[in-house]
Amino acid sequence: MNHRRQAVRGLAAALAALVALTAAGCSSKAKTGDGKQTGAGGVQTGEGVTDKTITLGALTDMTGVYATLGKSVTQAQQLYVKQVNAAGGICGRQLALTVRDHGYDPQKALAAYTELEPKVVGYTQFIGSPFVAAVKPQVDGKDKGLVLPQAWSASLLGSPYIRVLGATYDVETINAVDFLLKEKGLKSGDKLGHVYFEGDYGENALKGSKYAAEKAGVTVVEQKIKPTDNDMSAQVSALKQAGVKAVVISAGPRQAASLVGVAAATGLKVPVVGNNSAFAPQLLGTQAGPALEKMYWFASPSLPIGADTPTAKKLVADYQAAYPGDSLDNGIVAGWTAAGVFGEALKKACADKDLTREGVDKALLSLKAHDAGFGMTHDLGDPKAPSSRESVIIQPDKSVPGGMRTVRQPFVAEAAKSYTP
Numbered sequence: 001m002n003h004r005r006q007a008v009r010g011l012a013a014a015l016a017a018l019v020a021l022t023a024a025g026c027s028s029k030a031k032t033g034d035g036k037q038t039g040a041g042g043v044q045t046g047e048g049v050t051d052k053t054i055t056l057g058a059l060t061d062m063t064g065v066y067a068t069l070g071k072s073v074t075q076a077q078q079l080y081v082k083q084v085n086a087a088g089g090i091c092g093r094q095l096a097l098t099v100r101d102h103g104y105d106p107q108k109a110l111a112a113y114t115e116l117e118p119k120v121v122g123y124t125q126f127i128g129s130p131f132v133a134a135v136k137p138q139v140d141g142k143d144k145g146l147v148l149p150q151a152w153s154a155s156l157l158g159s160p161y162i163r164v165l166g167a168t169y170d171v172e173t174i175n176a177v178d179f180l181l182k183e184k185g186l187k188s189g190d191k192l193g194h195v196y197f198e199g200d201y202g203e204n205a206l207k208g209s210k211y212a213a214e215k216a217g218v219t220v221v222e223q224k225i226k227p228t229d230n231d232m233s234a235q236v237s238a239l240k241q242a243g244v245k246a247v248v249i250s251a252g253p254r255q256a257a258s259l260v261g262v263a264a265a266t267g268l269k270v271p272v273v274g275n276n277s278a279f280a281p282q283l284l285g286t287q288a289g290p291a292l293e294k295m296y297w298f299a300s301p302s303l304p305i306g307a308d309t310p311t312a313k314k315l316v317a318d319y320q321a322a323y324p325g326d327s328l329d330n331g332i333v334a335g336w337t338a339a340g341v342f343g344e345a346l347k348k349a350c351a352d353k354d355l356t357r358e359g360v361d362k363a364l365l366s367l368k369a370h371d372a373g374f375g376m377t378h379d380l381g382d383p384k385a386p387s388s389r390e391s392v393i394i395q396p397d398k399s400v401p402g403g404m405r406t407v408r409q410p411f412v413a414e415a416a417k418s419y420t421p
Helices: 002-024 067-088 106-119 130-141 168-185 200-216 235-240 254-265 283-285 289-295 308-320 331-352 357-364
Strands: 052-058 094-101 120-126 191-197 219-225 245-248 272-274 296-300 391-396 404-410
Touching: 052 067, 052 106, 067 094, 067 308, 094 106, 106 130, 106 254, 130 200, 168 200, 168 245, 168 254, 168 272, 168 296, 168 404, 191 200, 191 235, 191 254, 200 219, 200 245, 200 272, 219 235, 235 254, 245 254, 245 308, 254 272, 254 283, 254 289, 254 296, 283 289, 289 296, 289 331, 289 391, 308 331, 331 357
Parallel strands: 052 094, 052 120, 191 219, 191 245, 245 272, 272 296
Antiparallel strands: 296 391, 391 404
């Protein structure tokens, strides 16, 4: 436990140092509140907004551990921007999305944030909980640009500017463990394995599994890994020796595929459930595909891309028309949802005649029942709370659109209802 805390503190210190260095390198940029002016339509404007354009930023991972997710999120948001602009834009202005690929590298992520900060009104995505947490003091302190991260760590709660869309990792993991208890035979007295990334994401998910396990009389067997660890043979061996009856994985798609594939091959045939970012349908075409379909599930903050809803069906058709060579996955849903939330905030800010960062942040607080069309209603009125506590349990299935089948509709576990993220 002490070693893990020291590792997390070390990562946090390193990221904080990078923030300080990158911030020092751009001390001449305009601060929030400087240079406000009244533009077209009598609307007050600031950073990232002119009479003709509203510029948004996307800090993504298209070459690192979450490359598949990053590509889908980004393309969905580019599609959203294209469609909004074709319909006349927002507030008489065209949207522009400036994308930077950080490859899940801390230094690149923070450098990209620093570069875009004076040029955008906010960010429709920022992949990587540790990186978002590292810039949080800067965002809250002086930048105040709205960030809708593709990250669900509870450490990001409380900020009026960094807003988590969907259940945080700890709440999501409590829901996932509830699924194992209610439907996959996990019971009091059993051992539950948990393989997790070091850092903000994995540590937050671990809090959820420990909370749920304690409530259920289950013991958690921890296996901490790094994002660069792709072979889960050692972890599977340790979990098998410990006699676990189920496994939670809070890592990337590659790690989940390795874990499930190795477990199936070595006789550890127990149910494995992952967090929302621990699966990509492209894995179904790999050697691990058959095992994933038989013994893997994951929790999601929305219904899958292949859901039977009007929004899902239209998005699938539009996405396939725009990107005919690319497969469908839930990154599309996440990207579209975040872009839509940001768009609604911009429309409300326009109605209030205030497209400054403060105006957009204030407008977001008014979205207390936003329906993204994927089974969840998001309440963005309280910065201290995730927009939802619900999760959907999804099973890989290559026979359905997007390779994902819903096996448990949106729900909140009893343990999650009383839990404080």
